[in-house]
Amino acid sequence: MSYKIAIASGKGGTGKTSVSVNLLQQFSHALDVTLVDCDVEEPNDHLFLPQSKFLKSEEEFLQVAQINTNNCTYCRRCVEYCEFNAITVIPPLEFAKINADLCHSCGACLVACEEDAIIESPSHIGETRFNQVFALSKLIEGRLKIGSPMQTKLISKLKKKALAENKRITLFDAPPGTSCPVVETIADTDYVIMVTEPTPFGLHDLKLGIHLIQEMNIPFGIIINKAGGPFKDTMEYIQSNHFELLAEIPFSKEYASIYSRGDLLTNAPQEFLDIYRQIGNTLIEKMKIYEGNHRS
Amino acid sequence: MKEITVLSGKGGTGKTSITAGLASIAEDTVFCDSDVDAADLHLILKPKILNKNIFDGAWVASIDQELCNHCGLCKEHCRFDAIHINEHEQHVINAYQCDGCRLCERICPAQAITSKRSVKNFWYISKSRFGTMIHAEMGPGEENSGKLVSQVRKVAKEKAKEQKASIILNDGPPGIGCPVISALTGSQEVLLVIEPSKSGLHDIKRLISLVQQFKIPMKAIINKYDINLEISQEIEDYLEEESIPLVEKLCFDRKFVDAMIQGKSIVEYAPESENAKAIQNIWRNLNH
Numbered sequence: 001m002s003y004k005i006a007i008a009s010g011k012g013g014t015g016k017t018s019v020s021v022n023l024l025q026q027f028s029h030a031l032d033v034t035l036v037d038c039d040v041e042e043p044n045d046h047l048f049l050p051q052s053k054f055l056k057s058e059e060e061f062l063q064v065a066q067i068n069t070n071n072c073t074y075c076r077r078c079v080e081y082c083e084f085n086a087i088t089v090i091p092p093l094e095f096a097k098i099n100a101d102l103c104h105s106c107g108a109c110l111v112a113c114e115e116d117a118i119i120e121s122p123s124h125i126g127e128t129r130f131n132q133v134f135a136l137s138k139l140i141e142g143r144l145k146i147g148s149p150m151q152t153k154l155i156s157k158l159k160k161k162a163l164a165e166n167k168r169i170t171l172f173d174a175p176p177g178t179s180c181p182v183v184e185t186i187a188d189t190d191y192v193i194m195v196t197e198p199t200p201f202g203l204h205d206l207k208l209g210i211h212l213i214q215e216m217n218i219p220f221g222i223i224i225n226k227a228g229g230p231f232k233d234t235m236e237y238i239q240s241n242h243f244e245l246l247a248e249i250p251f252s253k254e255y256a257s258i259y260s261r262g263d264l265l266t267n268a269p270q271e272f273l274d275i276y277r278q279i280g281n282t283l284i285e286k287m288k289i290y291e292g293n294h295r296s
Numbered sequence: 297m298k299e300i301t302v303l304s305g306k307g308g309t310g311k312t313s314i315t316a317g318l319a320s321i322a323e324d325t326v327f328c329d330s331d332v333d334a335a336d337l338h339l340i341l342k343p344k345i346l347n348k349n350i351f352d353g354a355w356v357a358s359i360d361q362e363l364c365n366h367c368g369l370c371k372e373h374c375r376f377d378a379i380h381i382n383e384h385e386q387h388v389i390n391a392y393q394c395d396g397c398r399l400c401e402r403i404c405p406a407q408a409i410t411s412k413r414s415v416k417n418f419w420y421i422s423k424s425r426f427g428t429m430i431h432a433e434m435g436p437g438e439e440n441s442g443k444l445v446s447q448v449r450k451v452a453k454e455k456a457k458e459q460k461a462s463i464i465l466n467d468g469p470p471g472i473g474c475p476v477i478s479a480l481t482g483s484q485e486v487l488l489v490i491e492p493s494k495s496g497l498h499d500i501k502r503l504i505s506l507v508q509q510f511k512i513p514m515k516a517i518i519n520k521y522d523i524n525l526e527i528s529q530e531i532e533d534y535l536e537e538e539s540i541p542l543v544e545k546l547c548f549d550r551k552f553v554d555a556m557i558q559g560k561s562i563v564e565y566a567p568e569s570e571n572a573k574a575i576q577n578i579w580r581n582l583n584h
Contacts, residue, residue, distance in 0.1 A: 010334050012307010012470040017495065041471035042305055042502060044495040083355060083397050106397030107375050146505050149442070149474035176307040176470050177333035179440035183392050200556050201312065201336040208334060212436035216392060229550070231557050253523070253548070260493035260524035 003287040004189040010205030012176035015225035020173040026280030028134035036162040040142035052133035061122035071117035081112035192220040226251040299464040301483040305499030307470035309491040310519040315467040316340040316561040317575040328452035329431040330479040331469040343422030353414030355396035363408035370400035442478030488516040492528040521545040
């Protein structure tokens, strides 16, 4: 049973990807790990893992409904059942059509139709890419087809494939925000790392993210990235609420420049590696407790 | 009237800080925050809310345990794996997994399932020191299918018409998925805020292909260009290939954060700074 850790942030650009690939490296010294890039709109983890070896890619499809007008009686029952306004039926014109971009693939129209006029066919929403990285670990990345609005569905397929790898630890790099793609990513995880930056925007979005995680009842800890600036409210917020602070990672223009080149893992200053080693150790302790509790 | 949408692909490249800077010099402009998922523009514009409205969110189903006869039909039909059997052998719906399709409600032979619309989403008409602002607040974990984005943009358009404003400045969400598609459709121009990093470049390429599908003209700015001069040059070359005009390059400057802490835009906080002048120039360019 894999110990599942999500890396989320609320605000974009706080350092989720940096934290994800650094933790992958830390854990991979001793364990087998899957890093799952769930930011399927803009997957970036692979940019920081140039040494990873591409294994295979699988195209992902969503079954979307279509109307076979040969069988359709234009009764409009499917239109009533569809909550997503994806179906248009105009009886006098004998017109019946489902908009594939709006279809959520819920199956309601199939239940509604008594004439066997609805069939399902696959619609392409993106791909899952498997890569070997370090000796025992994998990077599994989802890439949303450009123009597809089905990011949440792709994340759900991606997660199932990643968990089938059954590695000791599974890391999920979440998309920014606090809406459904983030919920899909962090659902059923055992621990969430919130990565924030000490700015008013960062704090505002951190609070939104924590609100969500608390509602979902998942344990969490916080990393303050780009720390050391003049804004102290983030630290006060964490301390006064007694939240777990995993680490503060100092801001460094040099590190920002290393990041920009995608050189994070090979060229990082020792100070940063030490911080990640300490975060990794804290998380491995949590994993051991989890494994102890789940041993049957 | 021209609607300009600010986008970036990657998060955290400076969309909102730059939008706030533009807002502080804009005239005849209505401001719209379409990043409803993690809205931040109001932290600088500090608008006074004139009008608060509930936005009907997605349906969420729940099961009445008194009526449920445990037939399992709902669980069998739910394609979102949202229906579970709890430790008391009861069928229960996980609201976060529920997609709101209401199929379970329709097929339940005991009529034990009802759905309610989420009421955790709001949109606002507000007044800021720079002009009218339309923004929203989404409850955590809500479905951001882009409907709330479309709503704030629709209201911004109505307000702009009413006030005979010439521009709507629309601060967009990160990514390329449905909220971005909703923020984009029907805009007259897209302003790209690009960060010179491998991820920034990778992400902007995906965004540019999306915007090209909608045939909307783009202009670009590179933010923090001096973080990596080599990738900045790579971005410039790429923009040229794609015939997207580069309007300005902004340098890395901690004053952006200092301004944010004061609740000010960079133009208000450091009007003589290089970046404040660059933002003035961007605004002139967008007005052309």
